[in-house]
Amino acid sequence: MSDGPAAQSPWQTVTIRRIEKRTPRVTSFFLQPSRPFAYRAGQHVDVRLTAPDGYQARRSYSIASAPEAGETIELAIERLDDGEVSPFFHDIAAVGDEVELRGPLGGHFVWSDSDGGPLLLVGGGSGVVPLMAMIRHRAARRSAVPVALVFSARVWDEVIFRDELIDFHDRRDGFDLVLALTREPARRPADYSRRVDAAMMEQSMVRLPAPPRFAFVCGSNAFVSAAAQALIDAGVPASLIRTERYGV
Amino acid sequence: MVTRGFSSGRKPPTDTDARIPPGQYLEQGFPVLSAGPTPRVRTEDWSFTLKHGPRPIKKWNWTEFNALPLTKMTRDIHCVTAWTKFDTAWQGVLVDDILADAGIEPPTGFTLALSFDGYTTNVPTKDLTAGKAMVALLYEGKPITPDHGGPARLLIPHLYFWKSAKWLNGLQFTERDEPGFWELRGYHIYGDPWREQRYTGDP
Ligand SMILES: Cc1cc2nc3c(=O)[nH]c(=O)nc-3n(C[C@H](O)[C@H](O)[C@H](O)COP(=O)(O)OP(=O)(O)OC[C@H]3O[C@@H](n4cnc5c(N)ncnc54)[C@H](O)[C@@H]3O)c2cc1C
Numbered sequence: 001m002s003d004g005p006a007a008q009s010p011w012q013t014v015t016i017r018r019i020e021k022r023t024p025r026v027t028s029f030f031l032q033p034s035r036p037f038a039y040r041a042g043q044h045v046d047v048r049l050t051a052p053d054g055y056q057a058r059r060s061y062s063i064a065s066a067p068e069a070g071e072t073i074e075l076a077i078e079r080l081d082d083g084e085v086s087p088f089f090h091d092i093a094a095v096g097d098e099v100e101l102r103g104p105l106g107g108h109f110v111w112s113d114s115d116g117g118p119l120l121l122v123g124g125g126s127g128v129v130p131l132m133a134m135i136r137h138r139a140a141r142r143s144a145v146p147v148a149l150v151f152s153a154r155v156w157d158e159v160i161f162r163d164e165l166i167d168f169h170d171r172r173d174g175f176d177l178v179l180a181l182t183r184e185p186a187r188r189p190a191d192y193s194r195r196v197d198a199a200m201m202e203q204s205m206v207r208l209p210a211p212p213r214f215a216f217v218c219g220s221n222a223f224v225s226a227a228a229q230a231l232i233d234a235g236v237p238a239s240l241i242r243t244e245r246y247g248v
Numbered sequence: 249m250v251t252r253g254f255s256s257g258r259k260p261p262t263d264t265d266a267r268i269p270p271g272q273y274l275e276q277g278f279p280v281l282s283a284g285p286t287p288r289v290r291t292e293d294w295s296f297t298l299k300h301g302p303r304p305i306k307k308w309n310w311t312e313f314n315a316l317p318l319t320k321m322t323r324d325i326h327c328v329t330a331w332t333k334f335d336t337a338w339q340g341v342l343v344d345d346i347l348a349d350a351g352i353e354p355p356t357g358f359t360l361a362l363s364f365d366g367y368t369t370n371v372p373t374k375d376l377t378a379g380k381a382m383v384a385l386l387y388e389g390k391p392i393t394p395d396h397g398g399p400a401r402l403l404i405p406h407l408y409f410w411k412s413a414k415w416l417n418g419l420q421f422t423e424r425d426e427p428g429f430w431e432l433r434g435y436h437i438y439g440d441p442w443r444e445q446r447y448t449g450d451p
Contacts (some may be wrong), residue, residue, distance in 0.1 A: 243283065
């Protein structure tokens with residue numbers, strides 16, 4: 001896996017070009033960098049907001065778009081009601097506004113089709129964002145690498161990128177979507193209505209033609225701990241598992 | 249650049265300003281970040297090895313290590329993901345006391361911290377000695393949980409917290425400053441929060 005040091009990446013001003021509501025709590029922001037911005041699927045950026053008195057808040061957000069996507073980069077931000085930065089994006093930020101951004105960052109939670117597979121992706125809530133970049137990258141490259149995504153959300157309407165994921169799944173070209181809804185009955189035949197566990201991981205791996213070469217797990221800290229343990233209990237060697245924890 | 253519509257609702261009281269490095273914000277919780285699954289290391293299986301290059305100098309098991317002098321350290325910690333947490337209370341064995349027990353002076357100017365999961369991080373040896381760093385065994389009086397790096401983690405509170413390697417199982421003296429896991433993946437070679445040395449290329 002290509003793990004070269006990130007090039008120097010100072011802060012730059014980016015412009016919000018488009019805003020798209022994805023679910024009741026998650027909205028995508030399409031940002032136009034002012035300088036060339038090359039990145040790899042799975043990387044994140046730091047975003048910085050500055051108040052008139054100089055106070056600054058800064059948070060990390062994964063990139064949802066594929067490196068091939070072109071002009072803008074997509075961030076998908078979940079609203080935490082008592083948060084500082086995510087409510088700013090949801091309530092105040094408008095098309096044409098500028099924010100400061102630094103990146104791309106992170107050289108570990110990344111995948112390119114040349115890294116090979118099969119891949120087992122496990123996302124909880126907004127933790128699907130960097131996995132989405134990998135799935136879109138795979139599609140853009142017309143890669144044949146087998147990929148299974150186990151995506152846990154509370155309810156059907158909170159499945160971020162749902163239509164696009166189902167569309168990828170229906171192509172039957174080696175990408176499989178497995179949904180695990182924790183607070184609603186499953187809607188698709190092979191989906192689950194419970195939290196991720198080892199049995200679910202075992203059954204999802206059967207969808208891959210061979211054991212996974214890499215497993216990527218992303219979400220809240222509690223989700224990542226539980227999902228990584230489920231993978232280990234399902235026999236995935238710890239050395240193949242890469243995690244990205246959103247901290248809270 | 250001032251962001252339209254953003255106001256400083258969360259600005260910490262000014263008496264704490266001087267304790268928050270540039271670009272950081274104050275956090276009450278204790279977020280967890282790591283590159284892979286949490287290793288569960290049983291204290292029966294735990295050991296700590298001091299090495300000079302590939303050569304082991306001395307190895308301790310859990311009981312032997314816990315017999316070394318315990319020191320308390322209460323410090324502010326600073327994570328590169330921009331949170332700062334005040335007054336975290338640790339107890340452990342100062343690197344000075346480990347060296348004393350091994351009966352050596354630091355043989356080289358650089359050190360790699362080694363972890364059970366293969367993680368490494370580099371630090372100049374002088375940042376570990378003179379009371380600056382410890383191998384922590386307790387957090388707030390209790391054994392450190394696996395999520396936070398237990399049974400034992402390095403604590404170098406004056407550098408960004410990725411330098412405080414979790415699930416520590418050794419320190420290795422090296423001739424050169426050899427980049428560790430995150431340092432090879434775009435993070436700063438030294439990591440001083442007060443100079444905002446987050447990523448490769450930062451001053
Ligand atoms: C590598 C990485 C990638 C990430 N990618 C994404 C992503 O793609 N999408 C996404 O939505 N998120 C992502 N995150 C999480 C994101 O960085 C933020 O943590 C998240 O948006 C919350 O920020 P906030 O400012 O809204 O909330 P914060 O103000 O940070 O608060 C977070 C929570 O903590 C509590 N809290 C903390 N401090 C206080 C305080 N002083 N007062 C009151 N409450 C407090 C609040 O209850 C709140 O719910 C990522 C994180 C990392 C590390």
